[in-house]
Amino acid sequence: MLNIKGLTVDLEEEDKQILKGVDLEVGAGEVHAIMGPNGSGKSTLSYVLSGREGYEVTGGTATLEGEDLLAMEPEERAAAGLFLAFQYPVEIPGVGNMTFLRTALNAQRKAKGEEEVSAADFLKLVRERAKTLNIDAEMLKRPVNVGFSGGEKKRNEILQMAVLEPKMCILDETDSGLDVDAMKLVSEGVNALRSEGRSFLVITHYQRLLNHITPDVVHIMADGRIIKTGGPELALEVEENGYANILGELA
């Protein structure tokens, strides 16, 4: 599904290398987690994959089902099936959540040469997906993320994921700012979307999210590289001993 090889990335403004050769392969239907200390480059990886400006790819490749992600505009990556759940979802006053969702869904369908969804079908789809995430009609009516609590913003991200049905979902620190109940809701939303054709890359600093979303593979990232890969037990090791031990054994 997602193939990253030798990816090196500089921060454009500071001429500073953030990713120093990332190799990662996520198979169809798999859930991978990337853990790592602050500043290791986890979020940068998610931004670079989704096409945020301000980063310069200096080497390596990233493909989604064989298609070169790095050559695409952000909207083309989305249409190709990539989705990033933001760590800090953006507030957009004056644009209704429903309008936003429908515009996005129809833009993606149009890009894929599919018919636009009718207003009635769209409403039905969103209501159904919103229900499982405990998102009420009021939240759907409000402007995108405006006045949403931290938990509501994250649930709204998962709702977008559920409506847009991407193939490759990247969750960037989705657990940050969530209380236990909200984390449970978000995780249930994600787990409901797990399927053979859909892969996940869960970026997190803490192990706790991975209690709810069980990964197949765990990667540890430090200083712009993936330094260790293992099973779910690797996450527990981090939880118990912190990152210092793992970083130490490699030093």
Next chain:
Amino acid sequence: MALPKPKQDVTDARLATLTLPQGALWAREARAEALGRLTAMGLPHGRDEYWRFTRPDSLNAPEAAPAALFDGAEDDIFAARETLHIVFTDGVFDAAASSALEGTGLEIARLSAAMDADIHWAREFYGKLEARGQSPVARPFAALNSAIATDGVVIRVTGTADRPVHITYRRESETADVALHHVIRLEEGAELTLLENGPAAARLNAVMEVDVAKGAKFHHVRTQGREHGRRAATHVFAALGEGSLFKSFTLTANGAMTRNEAVLWLDGNDGVAHVAGASLGDGKDFHDDDTVFITHDALGCESRQVFKKVLRNGATGVFQGKILVKPGAQKTDGYQISQSLLLDGDSQFLAKPELEIYADDVVCSHGSTSGAIDETALYYLRSRGIPKERATDLLTLSFLAEALEEIEDEGLADEIRDRLEGWLARRRG
């Protein structure tokens, strides 16, 4: 006091072409008084502080510059509603296209008819707020208007009007130079919604005087027409009684020159005055100026000024807004925001926010910003599959949202939003 020579010259040149219309004695007197005001203050000059950002030349000129008629005009906005519809074509009341001048909760007449007759309330109000609005800042085009306008409507609202009054300004002539003057009196507890649309003229001079008595409510939504060559100097004067409400919103799209002045007085306690505008300008020939002066002269009043301008390809937007809080106007709540969204590096926004406060227990805030599209928000929308141009449009609408929120009727706000979207979509290529 003699006028500076350049002012005297432009004033003389303009006055030389004018003859005052006739009418009943009261109308002749009102016009003569207005002409007297104009002669004393003179037409504006580029060195006048109040005209620093907007060149008055094209408004001063004895003849209006021709403005090409616009094809590709949309259907009249607000046309689908049940309204008391009044049509002016090239500045002349068009009886055939208009509704009968009658309605529940109001009396309405053509200005020319009122001026030939002795309608006491029209006589009582015509030119009065305009004259009051000449101090502390001169507004010469408003005085000119009171002197020469022959058409317009006078409305006296005695109850809750059963439907909005909708005035449409059509254009058929490329050169029409039009002055229209409306007088609106809302009696105690009365309520009216006034809608206006259309380009009106190659050059329009419009004055609306609104007297809002105790507890009355006035809602005003206007769109000024998309014609590129049109010019307009408009004034809205409104005096607000105790516990009354005044809300005015203007959509300005295109136009070579638009100067919209709003002069409001909060005379009675607990009055609420909101004035808002959304402007869309594309190209260096676009110039749009909102000039607002709100005077708080009573206890516990609230005023809001919310102006948003989207400018591209060398367009110019101007905002001059003032809140004056008189001594004793305690518990005043004044808010003013003017913002521009510059879609490229060529456009400019000139803003002059002013507060003048003589009471100590007040809350007044003002802000003014110029900015580009928020890159983070743009990335967020694009990451969901929305193409860049469409995402830019959504963020432009988002930028304008605060001004649109000033329209109380959501259906009207939706109609305005549709026009904004249309304007943006046409520029998406």
